[in-house]
Amino acid sequence: MSFIRCKQLTRTYMRGTEAITPLESLDLEIAQGKFVALMGPSGSGKTTLLNLLAGIDTPTGGELHVGDTPVHSLSRGKLAQWRSEYVGYIFQLYNLVPVLTAYENVELPLLLHPLTRTERHARVSAALEAVDMSDRHSHYPRQLSGGQEQRTAIARAIVTRPSLLLADEPTGDLDRETGTAIMDLLKQLNQDDGLTIVMVTHDPATTDWADTLLHLEKGKLLEATT
């Protein structure tokens, strides 16, 4: 059975009196441990799909299962709890909390879990080590380069040991060299830890790291390339 299963997944919202449907009746299955890249023009529904997979938006139709969880039917509170346990999310603009250090940013998701301070410290240190940011743990985001900020954001996404990692254009704000390093890191996490990764991207070069490439247009899946 596939790890992610979308069945007739639809998202419609109202803009004034006009109904907008960025995602319409999408059927999709992704196996566990896959690295999937989502491409498509602006407004094709990539980010909407990513948000639905992350549980930060809810579908207006259809079903979405991740593992054994029927994500489409979870309440707000249950969705939040599910996100904290199973999902890691990487943003294009890193979105680190500016008044917290790299260490404190990475620690944020763990505060939701009943861990001791020592257990939290061990997990944060391991996550920072995994992204090669241990020596910058006490730096604030403003003191880090773009690549270092994104590494910290990745550490924050993986510190809870999620089973699903979602990335919204993770190299979109980085230069080519740094972007390559970030993609290498994501691939390493995918291969070493068996993380399922779904990544939205505009950059065809970053699809080289993915196992599967999905093309979306006008809210529908056009083709899948393996």
Place this chain on the structure above:
Amino acid sequence: MRGAVGLLLRVVPVVFRTVRRSPIRTGLTVAGIAVAMYMFTAVEAMRTGVRDATQASAEDATLVVYRENRYCPFTSRLPQWYVDRIERIDGVRAAVPMQILVSNCRASLDVVTFRGVPEGNLLDSLDGTTVITEGTVADWQHRGDAAMVGRTLADRRGLRVGDRFSAAGITVFIAGILDSEAMQVRNAAWVQLPFLQEAVRSGGTGGDVTQFNVFVNDPTRMDEIAADIDALFKHDERPTATRPEKAFVGRAARDIVALADFAGMLGWGALAAVFALIANAIVLAMRDRIRDHAVLQTLGWTGGLIAWMVLVEGALLGLVGGLIGALGAWATAQLGRFAMTMEGTSIEMSTSFSTAAMGIGLALLLGVLAGLVPALRLSRRDIATCFRAV
């Protein structure tokens, strides 16, 4: 720590860091709250002092006999021999003739009030809670120009036993310091009656006095005895007006009482300012942190948890500002020992810590209340909308 309470406690340090690491916003907000709470606490200390000085209690047993239709110690003149007739009235335990001389008859924060009492009557003239903390009655009786100085007056003027000090045109030698629960005792310098009568050129012993302090046996008969005293001298050359001491203070210091009532409104205004300051700071902070809150929600934080952080932040700002302002006002009252004196009666600014504690508690409460609406609104926002708003 596990469970919901553990979760709530685990996120509190995040709020502390956020507040501490936004020094300009936090500093300005806390400074504003501190100034307003300083004002509120100072006003409350003044109002508490007024209440303590003028609100009658069941234990009050002192009447003040003053010259009828006179409102200033300079114009109230009663023959000292009235004392024998007052003491013969049923229910009167003792009556003490008293000459009063003040350095300023108008309302002021630093008036020196001299109270002259007969040489053998010092302790009888004072409230039952009075204790002599330095010097002795014998020291006071030994010198004609000796003064027993109330603790508040001594602290305010920096007076010590053995010092000489001058006010209202007379110079006295300080023979002792006394303390009392009675405000009028703490705020006066007690000298021998003939000395003060001589000083105000009223003819020495057997001449005029300003007032009589009359102590009654049964506090429930205060009004009855006051009426008896006034009836006794009604057709005399110098009729009297007798009131319970606290009512007398309330009448004499009515301008101060009115001022305190007005200041009370300013105090409430200060609280409203605190509320507005915290609410404004939180609303602005919430706007700045829309993205941060959306990120936290993406990480799995619930809207309720973020609302809790907002409430903690409001409480923290209120608490820190309240602590600085209220403790500042309390320390000022402690060090300054301010007493507003009018027509020879004194009303102290309360130095009780309970006033400061009330200020701190109110600031904390206002902080929570100011964060309530933003917290509720935040808890209902969905993540996608927050990201779109950035």
